Amino acid sequence: MKLCLVCSHGGHFAQMMKLLDAFKSHEFFIVTFQSEGTKHLENAYFVKFEGWDSRGKLLLVKTILSSIKILISEKPDIIITTGAGEIAVPFCYVGKSLGIKIIFIDTLSRITTSSAAGRLIYPVADLFLVQWESLLKEYGPKAKYWGQVI
Amino acid sequence: MIFVTIGMMYGFDRLIRKMDEIAGMIEEEVIMQIGVGTYKPENGKYFEFLSKKDMDNFYNSARIIVCHSGVGSIISALDYNKPIVVVPRLHSYGEVIDDHQIEIAKKLEDKGKIHVVNNLDKLENVINNINGEYNNFNKKNELMNNGEYNNFYKKNELIDNLREYLDTLNIKK
Numbered sequence: 001m002k003l004c005l006v007c008s009h010g011g012h013f014a015q016m017m018k019l020l021d022a023f024k025s026h027e028f029f030i031v032t033f034q035s036e037g038t039k040h041l042e043n044a045y046f047v048k049f050e051g052w053d054s055r056g057k058l059l060l061v062k063t064i065l066s067s068i069k070i071l072i073s074e075k076p077d078i079i080i081t082t083g084a085g086e087i088a089v090p091f092c093y094v095g096k097s098l099g100i101k102i103i104f105i106d107t108l109s110r111i112t113t114s115s116a117a118g119r120l121i122y123p124v125a126d127l128f129l130v131q132w133e134s135l136l137k138e139y140g141p142k143a144k145y146w147g148q149v150i
Numbered sequence: 151m152i153f154v155t156i157g158m159m160y161g162f163d164r165l166i167r168k169m170d171e172i173a174g175m176i177e178e179e180v181i182m183q184i185g186v187g188t189y190k191p192e193n194g195k196y197f198e199f200l201s202k203k204d205m206d207n208f209y210n211s212a213r214i215i216v217c218h219s220g221v222g223s224i225i226s227a228l229d230y231n232k233p234i235v236v237v238p239r240l241h242s243y244g245e246v247i248d249d250h251q252i253e254i255a256k257k258l259e260d261k262g263k264i265h266v267v268n269n270l271d272k273l274e275n276v277i278n279n280i281n282g283e284y285n286n287f288n289k290k291n292e293l294m295n296n297g298e299y300n301n302f303y304k305k306n307e308l309i310d311n312l313r314e315y316l317d318t319l320n321i322k323k
Contacts, residue, residue, distance in 0.1 A: 001320045010158040011222030022312035026320070035158055036199040045316060078319070101319070103312075109221045109254045110225030127315065131308075132257075150225055150263070 003028035004076035004100075006091045008084045009035040015082045015108060023080065026104040031070060031091065032104040045070050047087060060090050061139045067094040076100060083107050085117030106135065108149055114138040128139075153212035154182040155227075157220040158199065161187025162245060165237050168270045169216060170194060172277065181208055214280055216273075219251035224264065233280045234264045237273065291311065 239245035
């Protein structure tokens with residue numbers, strides 16, 4: 001079974017690294033943004049963060065194109081993501097349309113309010129986890145609490 | 151050495167300026183990772199960004215870690231069993247999009263994992279007071295290492311549940 005681990009750099013990446021023990025026994029690769037904290041990775045694809053256009057809209061076209069390219073050539077069975085939305089949303093939607101299972105793990109930093117990534121990915125997630133029980137009611141019946149990264 | 155880190159995303163001049171001021175008053179070395187902040191420290195060594203290897207080295211050699219309330223910085227710092235002083239970024243200063251950093255800091259402080267400083271005037275005091283407390287902190291960890299601590303830290307419910315879920319899928323496949 002092949003896993004595709006998707007996360008932005010910084011806190012979302014740190015949470016993914018904490019969870020790596022759960023994924024290690026399977027074949028896996030990482031997709032993330034390049035930064036000082038991620039450039040040492042070997043089995044990783046680096047996606048460039050496009051930022052926002054002049055009207056404040058998130059630019060995702062290149063990320064969507066990279067997700068199609070990476071997912072078609074790697075053919076993972078499961079996408080696992082810890083966010084953020086900038087990278088997780090395109091991968092999850094493209095992945096879902098290719099028949100790949102989606103596991104979403106909401107960030108530890110959200111306690112009482114849902115994240116944008118969470119709200120957008122909820123409909124396509126096969127497994128949807130939050131890290132605080134107080135968030136279960138914010139998302140819906142599919143959300144589960146299985147513990148925290150710390 | 152006191153290691154200060156404010157994460158990869160945005161500057162946090164308010165904390166860096168305060169830590170630089172403190173660095174000018176104490177003998178202990180202060181090393182700061184300042185991100186894209188505009189304030190450049192005068193009383194200590196500083197770096198904009200650090201590689202994972204350098205971060206690990208500084209975490210490892212620090213006596214106290216001071217950081218913003220970003221989950222990445224905190225969970226990385228927790229690996230080193232050192233006192234962690236967390237200063238949440240505030241929405242009112244334009245340092246973050248909302249006040250979720252205050253919320254997560256409070257939760258982790260309630261669990262006894264970090265010291266939180268919301269008012270920067272108190273930062274120096276908190277850092278100075280950690281001296282005495284640090285021994286207790288270590289002793290507590292030592293005690294916990296022999297018993298419950300293992301269950302709490304080494305066994306992680308989320309990791310176990312995810313592993314089991316993936317194994318079930320693998321069998322079905």
